[in-house]
Amino acid sequence: MAEDYLKKLIREGVISKDQLGEAEDLASSLGITVEDSLVRLGYISDAEMSQMRATEYGYDVVDIAAMEIPQSVIALIPESVARENIVIPLAMVDERLRVAMSNAMDLDVIDKLRFMTNREIEPVGASKESIQTSINRHYGGSETESVDSMLMEFTETAIDFTETETISSKQQEAEESAPVVRLVNLIISEAVNMRASDIHIEPFEDRIRVRYRIDGVLIERDSPPKRLLAALTSRLKIMARMDIAEKRRPQDGRIKTRTGGKDFDLRVSILPTKFGQAVVLRILDRDNIKVGIRNLGFGEENYRRFQTIIRRPNGIFLVTGPTGSGKTTTLYSALGELNRPDKKIITAEDPVEYYLPGINQVEVKHDIGLNFQRIIRAMLRQAPNVILVGEIRDAETAEMAIQASLTGHLVFSTLHTNDAPSSITRLIDMGVEPFLVASSIMAILAQRLVRVPCSKCKEEYDPDSSETQHFEISAEQMANAKFMRGKGCNHCQHTGYRGRIATFELMSMNSALREMTFKSEPAQAIRRQARLFGMKTLVEDALTKALAGKTTLMEVYKLDKGGH
Secondary structure, rough: OOHHHHHHHHHHOOOOHHHHHHHHHHHHHHHHHHHHHHHHHOOHHHHHHHHHHHHHHHEEEEEOOOOOOOOOHHHHOOHHHHHHHHHEEEEEOOOOOEEEEEOOOOOOHHHHHHHHHHEEEEEOOOOHHHHHHHHHOOOHHOOOOHHHHHHHHHHOHHHHHHOOOOOOHHHHHHHHHHHHHHHHHHHHEEEEEEEEEEEEEEEEOOEEEEEEEEEOEEEEEOOOOOOHHHHHHHHHHHOOOOOOOOOOEEEEEEEEEOOEEEEEEEEEEEEEEEEEEEEEEEOOOOHHHHHHHHOOOHHHHHHHHHHHOOOOOEEEEEEEEEEEEHHHHHHHHHHHHHHOOOEEEEEEEOOOOOOOOOEEEEEHHHHHOOOOHHHHHHHHHOOOOOEEEOOOOOOHHHHHHHHHHHHHOOEEEEEOOOOOHHHHHHHHHHHOOHHHHHHHHEEEEEEEEEEEEEEEEEEEEEHHHHHHHHOOHHHHHHHOOEEEEEEEHHHHOOEEEEEEEEEEEEOOHHHHHHHHOOOOOOHHHHHHHHOOOOOOOOHHHHHHHOOOOOOOOHHHHHHHHHHO
């Protein structure tokens, strides 16, 4: 898009100069266009961007969400080309092929399609998301299959898949079980398209249960026949370079795969159970950690405090919360902000989940004694400015991190506690001296993820007293509130939610809190004192987001009832 057009968006108040600057930074780091960055950062929706492009350059925009395209037209462009370039053929019009494109001014793609199809191309605009959805729907009958159709094929045939016992027969098994290879690939691609964070394949007495975790909630998908279990696990083990003959011990591995034109890493965990080997695949999408700090979900006050904290020259910054609460994303976003040529950053992780360019990442290897303590001791000789310790699990790791912070390093780490104040007592309970905790910790951030109402079907509504009576909401807050909820649509799999946003509890240390830490006072007393100094709790922060329509009262209620 032309530079003067971006300035026009600023003049019209669609975006701000700061937002454009942030989008330009993200575009240069990811190698994408500024327009795609604006959409990815959430400053402009995909549909709005398509309409703006069309208005500026004078071409039509079509709504292809419910459009049924003849298979004879779909066959004109191969699926691989459609997915790579995010295009889909719509119809033949007077010997010209009408093609929906996210950027109908991309002359290189138009030339490629003209050469490939030997037809004149008539480009029309459509949102990238609607094109990808349409590709998934229409190419199901040609080059790809659905998981449902694959399972139907297995159910209707009496193919017997038996697990291969020896490593030497890996290649033979892959060739003989080609349908299973396709089924595994389809399960992975479907989970990615549905935005799942992990895939659970669980064996029971008479069936296999496949579930995807989407926005933190497990959704059951398909039940393949039990006889496929051995072939499924063998295929996944081969992909993850595991020992397929070992069935009695847990195993961990990693799969690199490419789906929808993007690279994904899958962390694979296999656990022997009574009815067979259960498999969990954690989907690691590198784009998830490239969100700007501004888009994590901070309110204005917490955002300013967070920016100040991560720019301190030394001290420990802890992020706490249960597994899957977004701690890694928050810390990697902070490292991304600090990742400049004038700073040396080293991480110690178990394992390294995402690879960050420009940062030295070290993986814990327990089998050779390379634990957090040894890595921290060695990394201090590398003269870093910033250190990330994946997790503080014991007193030795905690004391090494504290010593690093006291010798002039900025240290980031995570801890598994329910809230910010209890992190202080957890460290002391581990055996760390209270005076060391008091002198080194500069701030603690507790966080959770709450679901966001679906952008396509959300509507404003007035909650009844049964929904609001649980919370202390003032009359002034009620008057200014904008409560939202999703009705449920295809876009959100009829859940009413799509995506999640973080809610935070940021406790900055001060002289009063340090004194209480030094005296080993209980977490409740530290919490009361922190709230007197303006700390908003997780539930209060989530309620503020619900009042602004960014989440729902039900999500806040679930967070509160969770005891956090």
